[in-house]
Amino acid sequence: MTLIERTDDVNSCWRDLADVLKSGISRVLLYGPSGTGKTYAALHHGVGSVPAERLVCTxxxxxxxxxxxxxxxxxxxxxxxxxxxIRAWRGSGGVGGRLVVDEIDRASGDALSTLLAMTDSPESARWRNPxxxxxxxxxxxxxxxxxxxxDDLxxxxPSLRDRFPVAICxxxxxCSALASLSDDLRAPALAGSLGPASRRVSLRSFYAFDQLRRHLGTSRAAQLVFGEDAALSVLDALAIAAIA
Ligand SMILES: Nc1ncnc2c1ncn2[C@@H]1O[C@H](COP(=O)(O)OP(=O)(O)OP(=O)(O)O)[C@@H](O)[C@H]1O
Ligand SMILES: [Mg+2]
Structure with a gap:
């Protein structure tokens, strides 16, 4: 079994998300460390032909x-x-589309009240065009x-949280995010994302490293992206992955 297949095992959070969306649940909260692909999934998974609408709370x-x-x-x-x-409420021809709301912990005041109205249960939600x-x-x-x-929901x-009974960490x-990295970076990128918070390395860093090393060479790219100290561990991980 390959690394990519193993990451998609039955216990994976991604399996949970796919199952929940397939079951017709229309309110899902994704939480967890930075750079694991939450926004990407929200924008693409279970979305029809009409692109998702996105809001970033500040x-x-x-x-x-x-x-x-x-x-x-x-x-x-x-x-x-x-x-x-409202565009997401309508979707194409009134069938409804996907709304993605990022950084919801930052929503406050009027914006929070409006989000509560927009994410209310389908039976209660309605809005009047002025x-x-x-x-x-x-x-x-x-x-x-x-x-x-x-980390802590x-x-x-609480009123916003209550509208989203399914929360997935x-x-x-x-696996498709790992697959878009060069072969030798997939195992280190997976290991980096699973490490303790203080040593976690996000996908974004590996994407940047993958690109930079083509132009600047491996050592310099590692220093620029991961910093002097972490670069050594990443280079070690790459050397080990190359032998395995
Ligand atoms: N399945 C995927 N295929 C290709 N690229 C992906 C995939 N998932 C994530 N990415 C890429 O990985 C990077 C991080 O993803 P994303 O922005 O979704 O993370 P996030 O979990 O929302 O991070 P944050 O919590 O910081 O907002 C982005 O560049 C995104 O395009
Ligand atoms: Mg995000």
Whole structure:
């Protein structure tokens, strides 16, 4: 069995996510360390032909950036431009699409209240377009995947957390993410993502290293990406992987 097959074993978080999405669960929270592919999965897994809509929460996120805002369209004329949450509610032809909400632990104030309304249960959720007065409801295929780096889900507003009964800790990269690295980097990248928090190395570093070493050579690329000390362990891991 290859390394890639082993990472996709039955206990893997990725198997859980695939099973949950296949079962028709439309609210999923992905949490865990940085750079394991939570946002990538939220944007691509179980998404139809219409690209997912994405929101990144910050303390400055406004309600208008979620549901929409008035925009000037000529002299004294304003039009309402629907925001990503409403576009995802509609999807293609009203069937509903995917909304991805990143860094949800940072949502606060008005933005949090609006997110609560946008992620409410399908029976309760509705929003009125201020320009046309049309009542909009989420389409039947509307789904939301939220992501966060917090380890403790208690750090997320309880009302928001309650809307997402399924929370999956994504603690390792997906096999397809490892497969997009050069062969010799796959085992070290998997090992790096599974290490203790203080020594964890994210996929992003391995992608950068993979690219840089083609131009600058292995040692210099390792120093630039991983730093002087960690570079030595990565180079050791590569040497061991080459022998194995
Ligand atoms: N299955 C995949 N195939 C190809 N590339 C991937 C895959 N999963 C993740 N990546 C890439 O790995 C990097 C990290 O992924 P992503 O941004 O989804 O991580 P994350 O878990 O959301 O990190 P953070 O918690 O810091 O937001 C990105 O460059 C992304 O494009
Ligand atoms: Mg992310």
């Amino acid at each position: 303390e400055d996120l406004t309600s208008g950036e979620i549901t929409g805002t008035w925009m000037p369209v000529g002299e004294n004329r304003w039009e309402w431009r629907e925001g990503p949450a 320009e046309t007065s049309e009542w909009v409801r989420p389409g039947p295929q509307f789904s939301v995947v939220m992501t966060t780096n917090v 208690e750090d997320i507003a 994504i603690d390792r990269p997906h």
